[in-house]
Amino acid sequence: MAVVTVDGLCKRYRGAAAPAVHDVTFTVADREFMVLLGPSGCGKSTVLRMIAGLEPITSGTVSIDGRVVNQVPAKLRDIAMVFQSYALYPHMTVYDNLAFGLRRRNVEHAEIDRRVEAAAKKLGLAQFLKRKPHALSGGQRQRVALGRAIVRDPRVFLFDEPLSNLDAALRVTTRNELIKQQHDIGTTSIYVTHDQVEAMTMGHSICIMNEGKIVQIGRPLEVYRNPADTFVAKFLGNPPMNLLKGRLETQDGRAVAHLAAGAVVLPKRSAAALGRYIGRDVIVGVRPEDLYESAPAGGSVEVVRLPARVVAVEPLGAETLLVVTLDPSNEELIARIGRDTALRSGDRFDIALDAAAIHLFDSATTKAIVQAS
Amino acid sequence: MMAPMQLGFARVRRLPLVLFVILYTVVTGGPLLWVATMSLRTTAEIFKDPYGLPSPAHWEKFADAWTKSNYGTYFWNSTIVVVIAVVLVTAIGAMAAHCLARYSFRGNRLVRFLILTGLVLPPQLVILALFQILLDINLYNTLAGLILVYVATHIAMTVYILEGFFAQIPQDLFDAARMDGYSDFEIFWRVTMPIGAPAIFTTVTLNFIVLWNEFLFAVVLLTDDDKRTLPLGLMHFTGSHQLDVGMAATGLMIAMLPIIAIYAFFSETMIKGMTAGAVR
Numbered sequence: 251m252a253v254v255t256v257d258g259l260c261k262r263y264r265g266a267a268a269p270a271v272h273d274v275t276f277t278v279a280d281r282e283f284m285v286l287l288g289p290s291g292c293g294k295s296t297v298l299r300m301i302a303g304l305e306p307i308t309s310g311t312v313s314i315d316g317r318v319v320n321q322v323p324a325k326l327r328d329i330a331m332v333f334q335s336y337a338l339y340p341h342m343t344v345y346d347n348l349a350f351g352l353r354r355r356n357v358e359h360a361e362i363d364r365r366v367e368a369a370a371k372k373l374g375l376a377q378f379l380k381r382k383p384h385a386l387s388g389g390q391r392q393r394v395a396l397g398r399a400i401v402r403d404p405r406v407f408l409f410d411e412p413l414s415n416l417d418a419a420l421r422v423t424t425r426n427e428l429i430k431q432q433h434d435i436g437t438t439s440i441y442v443t444h445d446q447v448e449a450m451t452m453g454h455s456i457c458i459m460n461e462g463k464i465v466q467i468g469r470p471l472e473v474y475r476n477p478a479d480t481f482v483a484k485f486l487g488n489p490p491m492n493l494l495k496g497r498l499e500t501q502d503g504r505a506v507a508h509l510a511a512g513a514v515v516l517p518k519r520s521a522a523a524l525g526r527y528i529g530r531d532v533i534v535g536v537r538p539e540d541l542y543e544s545a546p547a548g549g550s551v552e553v554v555r556l557p558a559r560v561v562a563v564e565p566l567g568a569e570t571l572l573v574v575t576l577d578p579s580n581e582e583l584i585a586r587i588g589r590d591t592a593l594r595s596g597d598r599f600d601i602a603l604d605a606a607a608i609h610l611f612d613s614a615t616t617k618a619i620v621q622a623s
Numbered sequence: 624m625m626a627p628m629q630l631g632f633a634r635v636r637r638l639p640l641v642l643f644v645i646l647y648t649v650v651t652g653g654p655l656l657w658v659a660t661m662s663l664r665t666t667a668e669i670f671k672d673p674y675g676l677p678s679p680a681h682w683e684k685f686a687d688a689w690t691k692s693n694y695g696t697y698f699w700n701s702t703i704v705v706v707i708a709v710v711l712v713t714a715i716g717a718m719a720a721h722c723l724a725r726y727s728f729r730g731n732r733l734v735r736f737l738i739l740t741g742l743v744l745p746p747q748l749v750i751l752a753l754f755q756i757l758l759d760i761n762l763y764n765t766l767a768g769l770i771l772v773y774v775a776t777h778i779a780m781t782v783y784i785l786e787g788f789f790a791q792i793p794q795d796l797f798d799a800a801r802m803d804g805y806s807d808f809e810i811f812w813r814v815t816m817p818i819g820a821p822a823i824f825t826t827v828t829l830n831f832i833v834l835w836n837e838f839l840f841a842v843v844l845l846t847d848d849d850k851r852t853l854p855l856g857l858m859h860f861t862g863s864h865q866l867d868v869g870m871a872a873t874g875l876m877i878a879m880l881p882i883i884a885i886y887a888f889f890s891e892t893m894i895k896g897m898t899a900g901a902v903r
Contacts, residue, residue, distance in 0.1 A: 299798075302798075302802060303801075303802075304798050304801065304802070324798075324801045324802050325801060325802065325803070325804035325805070329802065330802065331798070331799070331802050333795040333798070333799060334795070335793055335795045336795075337793065337795035337796050337798065337799035339796060339799075339800075339814060339817075339818075340818060341817040341818055341820075350800075350803050351802075351803035351804060354803055354804040354805055354809075355804055398799075398803075402803075
């Protein structure tokens with residue numbers, strides 16, 4: 251069990267104009283499962299490789315349980331890693347793949363047998379121990395890769411997009427299996443992915459990265475509900491948050507966001523924080539699930555209506571995605587509505603918007619202005 | 624209606640290929656078969672009827688070649704020289720290829736360039752220099768000297784083939800082995816070598832065949848009869864005034880047998896190594 255601390259981590263490759271990783275700082279608590287989330291090329295795998303000791307660190311420190319390990323070789327850091335390609339040795343059987351790391355550490359034969367068999371049993375691999383990796387399915391290979399990490403009983407697990415080579419159905423099963431394993435074993439884990447569903451469902455905390463920098467760290471729902479900027483707002487959520495141009499004004503002491511399609515009176519409680527933004531351009535964010543075909547019954551939601559035209563109706567079975575453009579600005583919105591809708595492409599209607607769920611971002615810095623309630 | 628026509632058309636289209644394969648087999652297999660028949664006939668019989676079948680078959684010619692014509696010594700010399708040279712060139716070449724494929728160090732490209740220039744240098748260009756060097760270090764007219772020359776001249780092709788194959792082995796495997804606690808050499812030995820086995824078999828087979836038949840360096844760098852390799856031994860039957868065709872054919876068959884055996888054993892692995900990816 252271990253606490254991993256990354257402090258001011260930077261990585262600059264020779265000849266590169268910009269650093270691949272810039273001033274990354276976070277702490278992963280003992281037994282915590284942290285997900286590093288970001289688009290391809292954002293530097294998340296580089297951070298993971300620097301923690302693993304596979305990539306030299308340009309500046310900053312990596313510490314495990316308070317001890318700086320920058321100069322400690324990978325093999326002495328007591329970290330196990332599961333790779334995207336699984337990295338199974340093709341010339342070895344499943345048993346040998348699982349035992350490879352233990353043999354190097356001079357673990358006794360009987361103990362190797364015991365650990366390999368226990369891991370194989372736990373992961374449902376007992377009947378495949380004599381097979382070579384090419385005779386296994388993708389899911390089984392993934393489990394062998396996980397087993398290889400488990401048998402070592404390391405202080406820290408690192409996962410580098412371990413589910414991205416699996417098909418959609420298998421990914422869901424394996425994801426649940428991984429969550430269960432991590433829950434059982436409880437080893438401190440850092441998990442790199444670009445898949446927000448994995449991040450939301452697996453992590454105790456999420457660290458979102460973009461262009462080599464950390465954008466936001468927090469618990470999954472906290473980050474989803476309070477994105478720190480428009481990048482997080484767009485990146486987390488499928489479909490992503492709708493972003494509209496607007497201008498903040500006051501009206502009868504209340505803050506009002508003037509959109510091209512109409513005015514949205516914002517709940518009073520956020521008005522105080524908006525002082526210096528009054529009279530300035532802002533970006534207004536609305537999650538697709540905060541848009542309605544008609545106002546929800548019960549009056550619990552403070553609804554604003556905006557004139558819209560349906561561009562496309564995408565029935566997904568359990569729900570329907572509605573692509574609309576607002577009148578007259580032609581700005582596009584995606585709404586997630588109930589599965590039964592009579593709307594058709596080309597229809598005009600007033601789309602309902604939950605004013606309390608609106609997010610506001612500074613149009614210059616793209617940072618969040620006020621937390622939506 | 625269309626299917627039989629299409630089938631016929633496919634056959635017609637395949638005809639040139641079939642003809643080419645037949646022609647190629649005749650061109651390559653014909654002489655081999657001819658030499659094989661001649662190896663069992665006496666020179667007199669051959670001059671009488673060059674294309675006749677061995678009747679009776681003179682199997683004793685193989686024993687004569689082995690004992691009376693010193694073929695046993697030539698065969699042993701060839702075996703020592705070629706086996707040691709192939710082992711050395713494979714070991715050094717594999718390590719060099721692993722480093723060039725896996726590590727980005729300063730001068731990586733220059734080292735690769737220098738090694739691979741060996742591919743384009745004709746042996747005639749270096750033979751005088753090698754002769755002089757071997758004289759200087761007292762290795763002229765020794766099997767050890769010839770082994771060194773063979774290793775030096777075949778390292779380029781070996782590195783070229785192995786590096787291409789090793790570079791395809793995913794980096795993740797090496798990273799995984801590093802995290803499992805293995806040193807650089809252990810990773811080379813336990814990961815690169817077993818995974819690269821098809822490519823290594825390829826270079827072993829190719830080098831063995833080429834070196835077994837090598838003549839130019841051997842004829843220049845060896846002078847004593849008891850140090851000669853098989854290709855030099857064949858010259859025995861080719862005097863300045865006469866040619867013992869029958870015994871030359873027997874000698875050729877003895878020289879060819881190991882090559883045929885090696886190819887029969889390793890051809891499939893060799894073809895796999897030349898065509899397949901590193902990790903399937």
